[in-house]
Amino acid sequence: MMNHIDLSSVLRQTLACDLYSNLVTRSTGAAVRFQIEQLLSASRDRGIALTVIDFSQVSMIDFSCADEVVAKLLMRYSSDDPPQDAYFLFRGVTDDHWDAIEAVLERHGLALALEDDDCVRVVGVLSEDERRAWDAAYRLGRSSVADVALEMATDPEEARDALDALCRRRLMMRIDDEYVAVGSPRD
Amino acid sequence: MTHVITVPPSLDDHSFEQVLEQVAPLPADAKLLVDARHARWASPYGLTALLTLAQTRDERPTLAVPELDETLSYWSRAAFFQHAESVYDLTGTYPKRREAGESNVLLEITPIAKSDDVHTVVGRVQERAQQIIKTELKLEAKAIIGFAMTLSEVCQNIIEHAGRGGWVAVQSYRWTKRLGRRVVVIAVCDAGLGFRRSLESAPGHLPSSRWDDAAALEEAVIRGVSRFRDRSRGQGLAGARNYVGRWNGKLSVRSGTARISIVPSWDDDVPLAEGLAPFPGAQVQVIIPEAVAAGGSPER
Numbered sequence: 001m002m003n004h005i006d007l008s009s010v011l012r013q014t015l016a017c018d019l020y021s022n023l024v025t026r027s028t029g030a031a032v033r034f035q036i037e038q039l040l041s042a043s044r045d046r047g048i049a050l051t052v053i054d055f056s057q058v059s060m061i062d063f064s065c066a067d068e069v070v071a072k073l074l075m076r077y078s079s080d081d082p083p084q085d086a087y088f089l090f091r092g093v094t095d096d097h098w099d100a101i102e103a104v105l106e107r108h109g110l111a112l113a114l115e116d117d118d119c120v121r122v123v124g125v126l127s128e129d130e131r132r133a134w135d136a137a138y139r140l141g142r143s144s145v146a147d148v149a150l151e152m153a154t155d156p157e158e159a160r161d162a163l164d165a166l167c168r169r170r171l172m173m174r175i176d177d178e179y180v181a182v183g184s185p186r187d
Numbered sequence: 188m189t190h191v192i193t194v195p196p197s198l199d200d201h202s203f204e205q206v207l208e209q210v211a212p213l214p215a216d217a218k219l220l221v222d223a224r225h226a227r228w229a230s231p232y233g234l235t236a237l238l239t240l241a242q243t244r245d246e247r248p249t250l251a252v253p254e255l256d257e258t259l260s261y262w263s264r265a266a267f268f269q270h271a272e273s274v275y276d277l278t279g280t281y282p283k284r285r286e287a288g289e290s291n292v293l294l295e296i297t298p299i300a301k302s303d304d305v306h307t308v309v310g311r312v313q314e315r316a317q318q319i320i321k322t323e324l325k326l327e328a329k330a331i332i333g334f335a336m337t338l339s340e341v342c343q344n345i346i347e348h349a350g351r352g353g354w355v356a357v358q359s360y361r362w363t364k365r366l367g368r369r370v371v372v373i374a375v376c377d378a379g380l381g382f383r384r385s386l387e388s389a390p391g392h393l394p395s396s397r398w399d400d401a402a403a404l405e406e407a408v409i410r411g412v413s414r415f416r417d418r419s420r421g422q423g424l425a426g427a428r429n430y431v432g433r434w435n436g437k438l439s440v441r442s443g444t445a446r447i448s449i450v451p452s453w454d455d456d457v458p459l460a461e462g463l464a465p466f467p468g469a470q471v472q473v474i475i476p477e478a479v480a481a482g483g484s485p486e487r
Contacts, residue, residue: 015306024309024339025302026347059313060332062339063426096332103426 002050003043007069008057010035023061029068036073040086049086050173050182052115056092066100071108078170087170089183091115113171113182120183122171129154133162134171138181148179189249194223198233200374200439200472206240207464219248224279226253231356231374232472234267234296238354241274242378243467252279265356266295293319293357293371300352305342309335312357316371319359323369325478326434333430334371334475340423341375341471347423349379349468366453368477378468382407382442389413400443401461408440408447427473436475442468451476 008021014031023029036053043049053073055061061069070090077086090112093101102123105111111124122134136151136159137143143151149159163179166172173180192209195202210219221237229237241248250271253259262268263282271277285295293315297308313335320331338357345353359371383403386392395402406412411425424440431438431449439448439456446460453476 015303022306022309022313022335022339024336025305025343027302028306060309060335062336062343063422064340064343067422095329099329099333100336100426103422103429107422 002052003039004052004054005036005039006054006057007032010039011058021057021059023058023065023069025062026064026068029065030072032065033068033073036069037076037083040084044084049084050089051086052089052091054091055094055097058092058097061097061100063100063103066097066104067107070101070112071104071110074110074112074170075108078168087113087173087182089113089115089120111169111171115183120181127162127165129158129162130166130169130171133159134166134181137163137166137172137179138184141184142175142178142180144178189218189220192219192221194221194226194237196225196227198223198226198229198237200230200232200236200441200470203233203236204463206237207466210240211464215243216245218246219244221248221250221275224251224254227255227258229258229262231265231296231358231372232376232470234262234265235354235356235374235376236470238267238270238274238296239376239378239468239470240466241271242351248275250275250277252277252281254279264295265292265358266297270296270298270354291359293359294355296354296356298352299342299345299355299375299377302343302346305339305346308342308355309339312338316357319371320475323359323477324371324475326475330434330475333433337427337430337473338373340427341373341473343423344469344471345375345377345379348382348385349377351377351379353377353379353468362476366476368479370474370476372475373473374471376468376470381468382440386412399445399461401445401447401459404440404442404445404447405459408438408449431473431475434475435479436473439472441466441470 010032011023014028014035040049040051093114105124109125111122111126113120114123132152133148136148140147140151145156145160148163149156152159163172167174171182190213192206195205259281263285266285268281269285294308294312316334317331320326320334342355353376355375357373359369362370383400386403386406408424428438428449435451437451437454439446444463444465446463448456448458450456450458
């Protein structure tokens with residue numbers, strides 16, 4: 001199942017005001033993240049949730065707000081004790097948002113799946129093996145370790161380590177014994 | 188007894204030190220007459236710092252307003268008198284209502300006390316900043332968003348750390364004397380806790396052998412340390428520092444008895460000034476200059 005969260009709508013509900021479309025201040029960011037968590041929690045019983053976080057209608061985001069809305073959200077759901085199984089795909093991120101998002105990803109060593117035109121790519125801090133494994137799994141769609149290893153031209157153990165690391169980081173879903181990259185066209 | 192504090196004719200971040208040097212020896216409850224009659228020009232820093240000065244006094248001070256019509260008109264357009272009436276007793280003749288009209292004031296003096304104020308400030312500045320940064324400063328479109336982000340972060344510094352409200356103002360002007368180019372300037376001043384006391388309130392804070400206002404500013408501005416344990420904190424000023432570095436700008440942060448600056452090649456300020464006259468709170472100034480073409484003159 002897929003959730004779609006339009007951040008500008010969440011922002012308007014948070015501020016109770018239609019005037020601004022800027023994600024600024026730490027307290028606003030914390031309130032927006034809380035709303036996102038509430039929406040995720042409401043869909044908890046419907047299985048693994050892929051949630052699209054949509055920036056399309058957001059004019060700008062500052063560092064403090066990006067830290068709350070992006071970094072803390074990713075950290076909470078990729079922790080050892082996440083509130084639920086959740087995966088995120090970021091949509092509508094432009095150059096106007098990227099400086100702040102990139103800064104918080106680097107600060108916390110995080111990465112995220114970003115929808116860019118017709119494709120999805122991972123951005124942020126990843127090891128070379130993680131990046132190659134994600135790219136391979138994305139190209140293949142739902143696939144086994146052996147398939148990904150072949151695509152990466154590496155041995156299966158190395159591929160499995162990278163895929164499992166990506167699963168812990170919520171950039172890859174594991175379904176039965178197969179892997180699906182977040183945002184993969186065949187997931 | 189009333190002590191007369193003379194405001195220099197040109198009031199900016201440097202000349203404001205002359206004001207503070209006159210105030211420093213006086214007790215907080217001394218009655219002040221701040222004499223701005225001969226002031227001819229003031230930067231956004233000068234105006235917001237004047238308001239902040241009044242907030243630091245136990246006894247409500249008096250301000251003698253500028254005599255020059257042109258100066259009165261500018262201070263009025265910057266909303267100085269509107270706010271000064273709340274912290275000073277004003278003497279002299281000045282426009283009772285804020286003058287409107289075309290102006291290089293991007294954001295008139297605006298109080299910052301809560302998160303909503305930052306939303307208002309950023310929203311109001313965005314449209315005008317776009318025009319000024321692109322057409323007057325000749326900077327890339329990317330500089331516009333960074334400007335709004337920087338404005339947001341330096342304003343949040345008040346909300347997160349000052350413990351009381353402060354003031355922000357944004358203006359663009361041709362800085363003939365020092366630079367010969369147009370600049371856009373953000374000034375954010377508060378009379379709150381200041382950096383040293385804010386960092387001292389961190390859980391488990393252990394002051395180093397050299398712990399003073401200058402050390403606190405180095406920790407906060409250069410190393411991104413915050414009073415919060417949360418590793419996420421301290422990114423705001425780091426972001427502002429990166430922004431001014433990218434666009435050849437200048438960032439200065441004054442707190443207590445010290446001022447730290449990220450100094451670009453066009454300026455001859457010192458990176459760290461210590462032993463200044465004490466002044467509570469924090470005073471931040473960001474200057475972004477017009478782009479220079481490869482030949483050295485402003486781009487045309």
